Amino acid sequence: MTEIRLETIRKAYGDVEVIHGVDLEVRSGEFVVFVGPSGCGKSTLLRIIAGLEDITSGSLKIDGTEVNHVTAADRGLSMVFQSYALYPHMTVYKNMAFGLENSRMPKAEIDARVREAAAMLQITDYLNRRPKALSGGQRQRVAIGRAIVREPRAFLFDEPLSNLDAELRVTMRKELAALHAKIGGTMIYVTHDQIEAMTLADRIVVLQKGRIEQVGKPLELYNRPQNLFVAGFIGSPRMNLIETTVTEGPALVSGAARIALPPGAPVTPGASVTAGFRPEHLDIVEGDGDIAVTVTFAEQLGGETYLYCAAEGLPQITVHRPGQLPVEKGQALSLRLDRKQLHLFDADGQVLANGLANG
Amino acid sequence: MTEIRLETIRKAYGDVEVIHGVDLEVRSGEFVVFVGPSGCGKSTLLRIIAGLEDITSGSLKIDGTEVNHVTAADRGLSMVFQSYALYPHMTVYKNMAFGLENSRMPKAEIDARVREAAAMLQITDYLNRRPKALSGGQRQRVAIGRAIVREPRAFLFDEPLSNLDAELRVTMRKELAALHAKIGGTMIYVTHDQIEAMTLADRIVVLQKGRIEQVGKPLELYNRPQNLFVAGFIGSPRMNLIETTVTEGPALVSGAARIALPPGAPVTPGASVTAGFRPEHLDIVEGDGDIAVTVTFAEQLGGETYLYCAAEGLPQITVHRPGQLPVEKGQALSLRLDRKQLHLFDADGQVLANGLANG
Amino acid sequence: QTELRMTWYNDGNEGEVMQGILDRFEEANPDISVTLDVVPYQAILESLPVQLAAGDGPDIARVTDLGGLSEYYLDLTPHLEDPEYWRTNFGPFLNWLDPTGGGAISGFMTQLTVTGPYVNKTLFEQAGVEMPGEGATWDDWAAATNEVASALDIPIPMAWDRSGHRVFGPAISMGAELFDEEGNPALVDEGMRTMAQMLYDWHEDGTMAKELWGSVSGSTYLGANEEFANAQTVLYMSGSWQIPQFATTIGDAFDWWAVPAPCGPAACTGMPGGAALVAMEGTEHPEEVATLMEFLTQEENLAEFYGETLFIPGHLGLAESGVEFATDDPRAAHALATFAAAVPSISPIAYEAQGYANNRVMFNAFISRLGEAIVGELTLDEAFDRMEQDVEQQLAEQAR
Amino acid sequence: MTDTTGFGARATRVVTAPLRWIFEALDKPFQALQRLGGIGSMPWWFLLPNLLFFGGFVILPLFINFGYSLTGGTRLFLEDRTYTGTEQYAFLFDCGNYADPTSCREDRFWRGIYNTATFIFFQVSFLVLFSLVTALILNRKIRARGFFRAVFFFPVLLSPVVVALIWKWILLRDGLLNAALVGMGFDRILFFVSPEWAMFWAIFVSIWAHMGFYTLILLAGLQAIPPDLYEAAEMDGTSKERVFWRITLPLLWPNMLVVIVLALIKGVQVFDEVYVLTGGGPGTATQFIVQYIYNTGFTNQVQNFGLAAAASVVLGVVLFVLTLVQLAATRRRDGG
């Protein structure tokens, strides 16, 4: 089992610094997911760990040994690429055996390892095919198989599912989780898919512009985002975020919204506060609610319903309810927020409160 | 406004028939979505309507006139391709004007139309750019703009959103809906995305292997699937389908499941019946339920939770609940079905009942 | 107005001289215009025959394959005012243009050439070696040039043009007969063998450099005029046509001297030759062509032409009376005199060979096969067999 | 290319204005044809002009050529020539022992064939080798890559005659190379007198002249190899040598095949550059099959069209076999 530690890692391409001092500890056997918007440096960080990019400054330690100058081949890690990077001219078997042959392992042992991995991934039937003759999911498994056979100290994944179609993605996601449960190795996984991050991760690392915004367990990030960025980034559809002014009461006021807060809420009258509430924490109520809105668009998915609503002076408000709601376009609704799930952020985007007493 | 009628349309490539006699009427101003598994003939059908493929037999009528032998150019339809098929060497303006120039429209009118469409689609700023310099969503809009300016009798879309990333897809989906609301033309739309179909369509056409399985409004298909295929195809995650035997009571029995049916349920004891119930129609109950399961895998998405459960003698059972459920892997649960939402299918896959009285 | 086309190639300034005469002709005959089409010599050898065969040829052309193209020549006799003038002054050369011996008059020699050696007299002086005199044999010359070369460290004692035509004169001197009793070609006989053996040996012992004869294939012509002009070779076997060129490129850099043809057991002869301006049968204006040809062959025009170009006259009258050559270079004048003086001593076999329509077949067979022998691809005996085969096969093909 | 306002673009517009006019003018007739024959007939109309030219200036001459090969004599027009049947072929193939040109009646033809074979063997191998090495180097992350690419491609644009003249000028007895040799204390080498050297330079010069083209094809192939394959190999701990043999080369193979086949075909056709460079010599050491045909039909006093045509038909058959090989090879590539 392998522990990976990043100490104030920086990375610059020429004059442009893209990773600005990242500190992170990945514990042995942990499944860590890097998320963040495109270009935030997820891949770069992963490739630094892999040894495919040089480190500009800082120190990378694997199991306590600094490996800054150890080549990729000698770090003993395996990587699964977004494109899989399967060797197109080799059979599945050869693809998986290639890395082992490089280290001059006896043929018999190679064979044993390949067959074992293939059995585990259920690709034994395709061992003699070329990657071209495989479906996306099968290729994915071969790529993982190639990583597994080398019995690496840790696995690195760079958006391994993003080339698959939606349905297959769900399946493969579950398989990955099962795999981790089974072999239990240290895994670092890059994605920009919410659901993958939430469902796979032991811990999620949220990156923005080359910096870590928050690290934590999935539900911790979901329930207790430490800043506006994480609040907005985690959760799909996005958390509704409205900028308000605190009035006496205390209450948050902005356009068509007036949200009374329970006493003792950590706000000062007159301050600017951003209120965040997730779509599923809005109830449709008869009579007066916190926000009066008009439905601009309703998506009836059968098992759940999304309402996109407009309110005076506010950005679009999204409401997510289970089941099928008999709501029409143009209908006026009154929405009520669950105070226990209300997030408040100060003008700098730092959290003031994650949930209040119900008012 | 344009009405399109397909009468026992057949299409064969060489000896292989891929469309086996399709009858369909697309009403004027209607938004019809074709869905179906890959290779079922969606694109072929759309291209037949467009005039890009010959019809082997049958008759295609636009506004009552048979157009089997009218060339694509003369049918007056517009098509938005999956790849957008923007002319890479022309500016956005030229791309949109090209079709009009071909019909020798006066320059001034071309200009007016292009600018109007561009304004509507908010691409006025990019009119002088080449497609290469546009983002995916902008390209998409240009492709639609090119279709709009010709003021076609109907619009055809072949998976127009499938090249976009998830987030953009959501945005563009909403824009398309808004567009249809605004210009109200007849539209035929091919997709294999559940959500697009559910949210965009006035009517959905479910195709399988070159045949129409069911045509209807989205929620109608969701709530009242006419056969096993539609039941399994519409809805994500899929409806749970288990093959059962009817025992006296009546009740459906299979492995760990015993589902008592209300009297009068349209089943004959001894018969084989497939029971279908959507993940969101399963309640977790204390004590005895209809099915005893063990959780194999839980996906906590924050706003909702998916449970994947194993039950003796049954395929995997998916449960979908709103909110965050404190469920652990390996936990035993008792599930209860909502009888009102239970679907029964006979051995041929035809529906017996869509919903029963609560038992 | 009638337009006549004359296909022409240049070795030196003859094109300009001819153009001057043509200008005068056009002045005198306003209804005829003449255009000089100057082509690379390669076109005369390779393209012209095809063009003529296809009927696309010019009205008049300057050719060197005198007999080979004779089937395309126009017989001017009916159009000439004074055919006798032609017969008198161009008599022996008319037969070259008409190998069938029918007495047709088709053109005249723009240039008569005589092959023979040039030597670098200055080198002899520097080396202090006596130049072999009149009547010296080829062996004498070989010995003398070797002596000069080794004394002065000159790389090439002796250089010959890589051309069958050049070899045939010395070969006749060695006793080659070239034809059998019936007048059919008989390339390889004792004389020819002696000549070939001699050349072969010279290449072996370094008297001649393999660069020239050994470095290209087939019948490709290669000259050594550069080597000679740069004093890289002591003796250069070429011909009278080099005079104008040497006069400009060598000038007074050293004394280049034309010497009489060295001797062999049978004769001391060079080969005659030259280029002829001939009228073509394909012309649509035979009358005008004849008018032009008559104008060009007027004595004063020819005298001007030969004089300006430093060509040996192909006009018996002028040869007799002498032409005033436009050079004040004593070396050129001497060379011209030497070659002109050699004309009477040319062997009749040489004339016969030059008049033979397929002489190039013989030239080429000899030079290409000997070349292969010199580089060692064939033995000399094999080469002789191949020469005979080549001649036989080509003549047979032509006879089909 | 994307610049639509610069001088270059404006110049292009001016230059292409007449072209545009022509295209515009042709629109009407083609539309009429389309209305008449439907889309199904359109490919033929597009092909027509090319096929006319093709038929007239390639196919018809090929037939005439075949006609020549069955006739003898020196007449130009086919109808004037004497029919000889297969005599010309028989003459070409009249050999005591096919492996020994001197035993053949037409020894030069066979020498041409063997010389061509030797030439092709070395030229193609080294051409491929050097193209590959150059492409590999140009595919590295080097500065001024465009410049170097241009440098290697530049000779492709020179005409064969110019190429040969340039090198002849360097290789002459008193040329640059001999000057260098003498300068370094060696003896002069008379390159065109020694058969081995002449062949060497014929091969060298033709590689020099054509390498850029093949390099570009291979470079395109190299650039099409996804870089992440190399990264994957790096993660797999693959040595550079092994990466080359096990990844680069196999993935480049389709392009290599194109290069090999094209080089073979061009090698069989080799003529003018060597003709000007060595004149086919010394002796017949660098006389190739096409030069044999040219000499036989053209430069000899007796222009033997029949024999030349027969030899060219033989050459055509050889080329046709090579074509089939290429087709088979590309088929396999497309299919597998």
Next chain:
Amino acid sequence: MADATAQSRPGVLAMLTARRGRGKLHWTDVFSYIYLGLGVLLMFGPVIWLALSSFKTPAGLVEFPPTLLPLGQISVPVEGYDDPLLLFSVTTETGETRELAQIRRIGIVRQMVDPAAPDERIDVPIDAAEPIREFDMAWENYTDPLQRFDFTRYLWNSVVVTVVATAITLLINSMAAYGLAIYDFRGRNGIMLLVIGTLMIPITVILVPVYLVVTQMGLVNSLWAVILPGAATPTGVFLLRQYMLTIPRDLIEAARMDKASEWAIYWKVVMPLAMPALAVLAIFSVMWRWNDFLWPLIVLNRSEVYTLQVGLNAFQGELNVQWHYILAMTVVTLIPVVVVFAFLQRFITTGIAASGMK
């Protein structure tokens, strides 16, 4: 962090040390730059040498060892002589060197004069005098041959042939390629086989039959005889077709939906997209046509239709090899190629790379 500093080191040093991988300087890096350096020398050197040599006098050309730059002998005006006299550096018997001008040479002796003291004549053995020379371009190598014929006329003919032939080639080849690439029709494979088959016939072997055809069409001695026969190049069709195959079918269909006629699709959609391949073919076509010699030599025998190549070679007589002219004229014919190359080389590289074939 040796690597990081290497990355940001500017200029030449960076160029020399930049390399593919990380880690130590691999032997392949060193090898690459040596190879490239030699490559530049070998590829460009000969051409530059040719250009330099073309400015040398005939004597300068045959000089051994050759000089790098063209040199000419200095001549000085000397009092009492009408023409300037050539200057030599003379080693006298006493071993000192003097600069003397030559009056004339007689045998192995030069009659010389000291330009400073023109009255005294000095006899010098020829091997004691070395010519004094300076940098001097022999422009006459260029001007002489160009004056010998109607240069502008031949140039015009060459330009006409090159431009018209290239235009026709591009037009009909692209039409054919379009037909073969875009449509699926019976007979397509047959025509492709024909195209590929004829791709391999060297024109040299069918010169005479083609000449016959041209004669029969009455084209001899017109520029059309040079323009037409090579217009339908199988190479061009093949190259363009391979490229057009990479154009997405969707675009064609989109254009059809846009009411474009097949001809409009060809020239408004496909042609612009095939630009790289067209540029490559254009470059090759210009090159072929401009350099064409053998064929024009056969079909053109009237000076008003000569192309430059025929005209330039016309000073090659039966018996002369005048290197100074040949080299100069070679440079003349090179110029357009160099210009075309300079302008279009990026097309070549992208074009061929993209078409993946010749």
